[in-house]
Amino acid sequence: MSSKTVLIVDDESSIREMIAVALEMADYRVLEAENAQTGHAMALDHKPDLVLLDWMMPGTSGIELARRLKREEATAEMPIILLTAKGEEDNKIQGLEAGADDYITKPFSPRELVARLKAVLRRATPAGVEESVEVEGLKLDPASHRVTSHGSALEIGPTEYRLLQFFMTHQERAYTRSQLLDQVWGGNVYVEERTVDVHIRRLRKSLGETHQHLVQTVRGTGYRFSTRE
Amino acid sequence: MSSKTVLIVDDESSIREMIAVALEMADYRVLEAENAQTGHAMALDHKPDLVLLDWMMPGTSGIELARRLKREEATAEMPIILLTAKGEEDNKIQGLEAGADDYITKPFSPRELVARLKAVLRRATPAGVEESVEVEGLKLDPASHRVTSHGSALEIGPTEYRLLQFFMTHQERAYTRSQLLDQVWGGNVYVEERTVDVHIRRLRKSLGETHQHLVQTVRGTGYRFSTRE
DNA sequence: GCCGGCCGTGACAGAACCGTGACGATTACA
DNA sequence: TGTAATCGTCACGGTTCTGTCACGGCCGGC
Incomplete structure (x- = not known):
């Protein structure tokens, strides 16, 4: 049961840290990036199984990165979950149109995060039809x-x-x-x-x-x- | 496993588009109508397996169409899911009384939509199709x-x-x-x-x-x- | 035949896993 | 509006599984 790798892209290190701890406890490997540029590079480089993207970041925004990832061949299949501050519900549709697979509103519990992340991964990995x-x-x-x-x-x-x-x-x-x-x-x-x-x-x-x-x-x-x- | 047909009735083309894409990815056939009149006609004409109805539409409203579909013999068995803008929770009861099988609040994720749609199809498939x-x-x-x-x-x-x-x-x-x-x-x-x-x-x-x-x-x-x- | 390394085997303690009863919260219903 | 049903979660305990060790047999080389 090889553990999956998750890339976190968020400018606030405290948030990254919290998420990282939660994910590591759930037996995921974690990569971190503090802006869209390095995030993009790491996505290409390490091919994570899923990307967690903060919506609001200085410079290139999360949604922009999401669009970019979905547009490029190498990363198009990569599931993306967007994180956003509460009260920006309207962005939801915009985010999902950009190709995000799910959308989580801050604040969220680590458990919720892990659960939704699992759900997304579950969907993204079609059960291999194994022969007997x-x-x-x-x-x-x-x-x-x-x-x-x-x-x-x-x-x-x-x-x-x-x-x-x-x-x-x-x-x-x-x-x-x-x-x-x-x-x-x-x-x-x-x-x-x-x-x-x-x-x-x-x-x-x-x-x-x-x-x-x-x-x-x-x-x-x-x-x-x-x-x- | 022949794919099911879903009819979308919504006046906003962007919403229709988003839903259509999501459903097609989930292997459903999709029909679109931008008002209740053509929606009604298409329901009779194509006998879709499920109807997605926007609540608020110019002219005949979604709930009105829902009632009409439930009243007519040919379409009475057709499952209906109502879409509504957030904050109109009170309509829920009204909607379900009109015969809708489920009720989804905007904004919603394509994933959520597909899941609930599946759930509705699962439990509301017309008698005779599901064998004991x-x-x-x-x-x-x-x-x-x-x-x-x-x-x-x-x-x-x-x-x-x-x-x-x-x-x-x-x-x-x-x-x-x-x-x-x-x-x-x-x-x-x-x-x-x-x-x-x-x-x-x-x-x-x-x-x-x-x-x-x-x-x-x-x-x-x-x-x-x-x-x- | 002797010896050293390699492997089979039984035992064991800790971990993982699953069944189960209970509980609070929510929902359905009368 | 109160009562019953159902749901998701938790904690506890029994059972099974896992990794490690130690002992000893087996094999091959000399």
């Missing part, structure tokens, strides 16, 4: 989030599920513990490499006698999922 | 808005009903709390994810011993409705 995979009667179906062995359900924990999913979509190739941590646990976590071994063990146990030969140890390297020997 | 669903003696009948277990009625709240309906029409698939909030609550609401858990609980309680195994927890992910396992 089957190998020797072992079937993993992402839609129902189920693993079956010749039709009967297997008990399997969340991490084992992800591990198996990764393996089944990347068969016949050896991965180091480090690579598996990256791919299955998600990059920026600090976890002992030996932990992989433990989950491999648990996965094998879940797979049972029938299928555990599919998860193979590559001594000195890591593990591999393969139907061949 | 039955699974293991548990039957949900949209026409009578009733849930029965082997013939005897079940007590079930509005939200639980919608939740169950969604589940029964989307079986064998796991949904995250976030997705359920989108689908059942409507995308623009700001509600804690754990709230889903509580309603799942209430739904299970309503279903009773007999059927609660159908609502399954997918640990680490969300919930699923399934007859298997």
Whole structure:
């Protein structure tokens, strides 16, 4: 579950700070810019998953930046949430016409912010239609989030599920513990490499006698999922 | 999933335009009329699945048109959403009495509009289009808005009903709390994810011993409705 | 056959996750 | 206008999952 990156563009550092704290607590990566120019540059540079834009800023205004971002190919798909001071309700339509995806009126609670931000991200990321995979009667179906062995359900924990999913979509190739941590646990976590071994063990146990030969140890390297020997 | 047709009746072309864009992005077909007369004609002519009506218009007002549409056989089943300027909250009751299915205050975000429009379509689709669903003696009948277990009625709240309906029409698939909030609550609401858990609980309680195994927890992910396992 | 490194395995404590009852607020209804 | 129903949130507790460790077996090289 790789965390998303959010770019905050606001001239008041105290506001930026508040938002940043709230977002970091909700496990988002945060970038900050204090004016439209640097904001624009950072949007191009870091490709954040979402941009939080203050309406009123010295120099180029938020809405102007919003228009610019929507106009450019590289950033057009980037969801934008506009922040505005209370009592400027009329701007709402103007803001949304500029291409903003949502519009939050100050003052707002951090929780509201996070909730609306989630909603916007949810919409912006269409659920990937993942295909189910089957190998020797072992079937993993992402839609129902189920693993079956010749039709009967297997008990399997969340991490084992992800591990198996990764393996089944990347068969016949050896991965180091480090690579598996990256791919299955998600990059920026600090976890002992030996932990992989433990989950491999648990996965094998879940797979049972029938299928555990599919998860193979590559001594000195890591593990591999393969139907061949 | 053939896309639905929405008729917009508003005298301001900029508003019509904004709404049209939003709806087209959400994959609806859009018809526009700039006054009640042509709106009325188009409603009869094209039989849209829903009508968006501005309250204040020169000549015949939106609410008047709403009443007329509800009075005539051919258009009585047609869901209507009224649009009104802010600060005219009092009209709400009047509007709903006239037969409108929902009531949106300007300014509104396209997102909000689409969400509420979906909600209205979901619950107000003319009888006959929505089939009743039955699974293991548990039957949900949209026409009578009733849930029965082997013939005897079940007590079930509005939200639980919608939740169950969604589940029964989307079986064998796991949904995250976030997705359920989108689908059942409507995308623009700001509600804690754990709230889903509580309603799942209430739904299970309503279903009773007999059927609660159908609502399954997918640990680490969300919930699923399934007859298997 | 000996040895060092590598890996399987069981145990464990802390964290994460989910079910559940309760509560205040709002809404619907009589 | 009062009463009931429903909603969203919270806090508590049980259960499951996770990451780590330690022990010991296994393997390969010499």
